[in-house]
Amino acid sequence: MYTEKSMLGYFILFFVLGVISSVKMLYDYNKKGRLTLTGSIILLIWFCEHGIILDYSSYNSIYQHPDNMLLKVFGILLIVFGLGVMVLGMVNFGKFTRTMGTDTKKLITGGLYRFTRNPQYVGYGIAIIGFNIAWYTFLSVIVLITYFIMIYITILIEEKNLLRIYGKEFEEFCTKSPRFI
Numbered sequence: 001m002y003t004e005k006s007m008l009g010y011f012i013l014f015f016v017l018g019v020i021s022s023v024k025m026l027y028d029y030n031k032k033g034r035l036t037l038t039g040s041i042i043l044l045i046w047f048c049e050h051g052i053i054l055d056y057s058s059y060n061s062i063y064q065h066p067d068n069m070l071l072k073v074f075g076i077l078l079i080v081f082g083l084g085v086m087v088l089g090m091v092n093f094g095k096f097t098r099t100m101g102t103d104t105k106k107l108i109t110g111g112l113y114r115f116t117r118n119p120q121y122v123g124y125g126i127a128i129i130g131f132n133i134a135w136y137t138f139l140s141v142i143v144l145i146t147y148f149i150m151i152y153i154t155i156l157i158e159e160k161n162l163l164r165i166y167g168k169e170f171e172e173f174c175t176k177s178p179r180f181i
Contacts, residue, residue: 010052017046018150022157029161046150047124053143054131071133078130082123088112089119107166109173117159117177121151125180155179 024039035043092111112119128147132140159179162170 010049010056014046014049014053014146017042017049018146021046022150022153025154025157029157029164033161033164043154050143050147054128054140056139075130075132075134078133079127080130082125082127082130085112085123085126086120087123089123092119107162107169107173109177114177116181117174117179118151118155121155122180125151 021039021042024042025035028034028036028039089112092113093108116122125148128140128144132144159170159174166173
């Protein structure tokens with residue numbers, strides 16, 4: 001299904017899309033005051049690339065927990081929990097127009113946002129940690145680390161824009177709700 005050359009291509013594309021996504025977000029927020037449809041699509045493709053690389057790493061796992069099914073089950077439970085957090089965060093966030101910044105009437109501070117300012121990113125990160133527990137590979141660890149680096153950059157860009165939109169209200173929210181957990 002996957003070849004080493006194709007995975008190298010996916011990994012390069014993953015990094016390139018991450019950089020393009022960050023640059024596009026900065027441009028969109030600075031010039032348009034919101035994320036454009038193109039910026040949203042690039043970010044979505046970046047997440048899809050991330051999934052492809054994780055899928056590949058599970059097929060090539062060197063550590064399948066043959067003697068410890070408990071670790072595999074725990075990892076899978078973390079994946080389910082993390083994806084659940086991500087979906088609930090999306091539900092709390094509301095309409096897609098909020099994602100693109102065209103509906104910014106109110107800062108979302110309830111639901112999962114009381115516990116983290118970024119429930120979707122945190123949930124996905126928990127799922128990736130679970131993936132690493134269930135199907136550990138060197139590649140999956142690299143994917144985990146790159147995810148956290150890229151998401152940290154993305155969050156800093158988004159927070160700068162939220163501060164511009166909501167000002168003092170966002171500053172107060174930052175003191176009540178942590179960036180991650």
